[in-house]
Amino acid sequence: MSTILIKNAQVVNEGTIQVQDLFIKNGRIEKISTSLDMDADQVINAEGLHLFPGLIDDQVHFREPGLTHKADIFTESRAAVAGGTTSFMEMPNTVPNTLTQKLLQDKYDIAQDSSLANYSFFMGAANDNLDEVLKTNPRDVCGIKVFMGSSTGNMLVDNEAALEAIFSQAPTLIATHCEDELTIQENLAIYKEKYGDDVTIEMHPLIRSAEACYLSSSKAVELAKKNNTRLHILHISTAKETGLFENDIPLEQKRITAEACIHHLWFSDADYKTKGNFIKWNPAVKTANDRDAILKAVLDGHIDVIATDHAPHTLEEKSQPYLQAPSGGPLVQHALQALLDMVKQGKLTLEQMVQKTAHNTAILFQIEQRGFIREGYWADLVLVDLNKPYTVTKENILSKCGWSPFENQTFTSTIEHTLVSGLLAYTNGQIQEVGSGHRLLFNR
Template identity: 75%
Template sequence: MTKQTSPILIKAPTIVNEGRVYISDVLIVNGVIERIAPGIAHPTAIEINAEGLHLLPGLIDDQVHFREPGLTHKADIWHESRAAVAGGTTSFMEMPNTVPNTLTQQLLQDKYDMAARQSLANYSFYMGAANDNLDEVLRTDPRKVCGIKVFMGSSTGNMLVDDEHTLEGLFANSPMLIATHCEDEATIRQNLARYKALHGDDLTIDMHPLIRSAEACYISSSRAVTLARKHGTRLHVLHISTAQETDLFDKDIPLPAKRITAEACVHHLWFSDADYAEKGNFIKWNPAVKTAQDRAGILQAVLDGRIDVIATDHAPHTLAEKSQPYSQAPSGGPLVQYALQALLDMYHAGKLTLEQLVQKTAHNTATCFRIDRRGFIREGYWADLVLVNLHEPHTVNKENILSKCGWSPFEGHTFQSTITHTLVSGNLVYDRGALQENSNGQRLLFNR
């Protein structure tokens, strides 16, 4: 159900948009930003008094795993989209390693149908590539689907693409953006065998970034970039986790002209391998969280333009699954609800500006994927907006975690800022802790 509410008038927020910070009113009619100006009056609009609050474009998360279908004991579209909007994320792009893997056009459509019924946030889903479905991949509609996902490293089910002929075919013929998970499988297997020879089954979490090493990431990322340059492919490399990889990307090309772009994730900007001692498997991700030097290098690349987008790789598992010994515990964790607050803490720490935060989480994502009329606070664009109080602390605890898994790597942390309101396609879906579930998000469209 997509229901447009009455007009909404946001009064006197401090708007952060397109490199500017200024105070103005925003009028929303039929889900679209109709006017941005001081002193707007409207006889029937619902007013939100936003004095003292900052208004940002809603985050567009280009990499989430909402686990539906087939893995809904961990997560599902309904729970995770609620967590998303509570955290100021208004649109998501979801990955194909569900069960079954999203490797046919029918399975892809099935996921869109689920989201139309259940998602509070706007949505898109990647088409999955495997070694044996190239013809099916090439049927994907660039206007209606965010991209093609290629796992150039370990994945779920039949989704490791390591066949040279298939990779050449994908990179040469894809009608749209290819997003890659880059870790070299042969290197990881060699590392794992070496550590097992030394330690038997007594592997521990501190070995994770050594097994899934910086070398494995660089080998795979550089291979993807080489293929993309050879074929002129529109390539987007996901979750960069090493400083070395950042040198593969260009900072001197304007974003709309880039053919090769990159993403950093919140956890690689927040944690380092020093945190394994306290957090254990709760910060076990693929690619692994690595050194403090890698973290600093990734942030520098975000700031100087080599990395274009910040996202989450939100990938929940149950508490019981994550509580297993290192070798049995799956990689991934919930992040979508607290991504914006974590980045706002980085703003308070002087690591990035509000303008840079908005650019990397909304403007650039919309530009990279060529999303139709989203990602900016502009007249004529859909009203995907989030209001934040920069100086209202918020502590993460089990009572306020909305992801189905019920835990967070930020549990116990007090963020300095709070999300107060979230609007999705002009509908007020989150209002000071209360979810308004009388409307659903919309399918993202792309100007391709």
């Protein structure tokens, strides 16, 4: 494996920003110093660039197997590394749903051959697969996913006995999608009765309401406290939910944690007028007050990590009327640039961004030797020019679906280089198609 020397980078890591050199050998950071004079196969002059730990995205949907007309592990990991995301954790609502250990292994086999980013896959829980869930290995599987709300296939866990068994017996972290299905269906019936087929996207956050989210999230927290479950609630979308979480204990000691997503930090219900179904997600993008409260909770520690919930659909699927259009959209390629724009706007600092997208994700999931810029750790790194504008166009979108809710957005920063496990996976606008992705391991 080749050696790489990075010179004169503004390194943002563990609460500091300082100019440093890094020497990378055999995939790992061998030396960090203010001045290194070492022979290397490749030297990257990073003067004027900022160096971050690669983003670790704890929630993506890469659609393989079974839905590869929308996306696949190769295309979406390609988009990830182009955006500075070096590791991902992928969800089980593929086809077939990942409800057995064999189907879980099948996904790891695909990623081993095709992923440009480091990878892990959640084991899926259903009402009737507890035996398979209990076989999950905490060492090399990121967690167990429980849909406590609408999902595809057999993945809605709405049986009280099944939920109790999963929460009391799970061998590792449980991640939940929390929306109360009964509340959603009641709301939908009201709007259908009033508007028929003319229900519009503006009604989405009223149908998939704040109350539906809170009912489900609070139930998950109650179950976790009762059973001392290691619970992680995904994509918090309401101000009210932020009060469910603690911020007065170290992250390492938390049994219940939470995630915020880029779209809930960037958009509000005012954007449905211009973005339409292209910002249709579950849980829904809600009010500006919700958006601002989520950011506050990220900054004060009630919410622990930032991710994307990257979930592509084809342009044709998203162009259908509201009731037929699926929820979800591609975000992984532009997550870092969106966050850096928020830094420029004074909403958070570079150090806070790194904490919430890399350090905390590594701590929360107990990821082995990733998420920090440290000697001996894997070299998962991204170099960014904070003063080089970048406009999102159809031509530079790398997700297989070919569209983005950020299309025509000009960001203030450009991703210059991404290293994954010590290999240059993306440089100067070009994907280096090498087998850079490794399976994530966990210290548990």
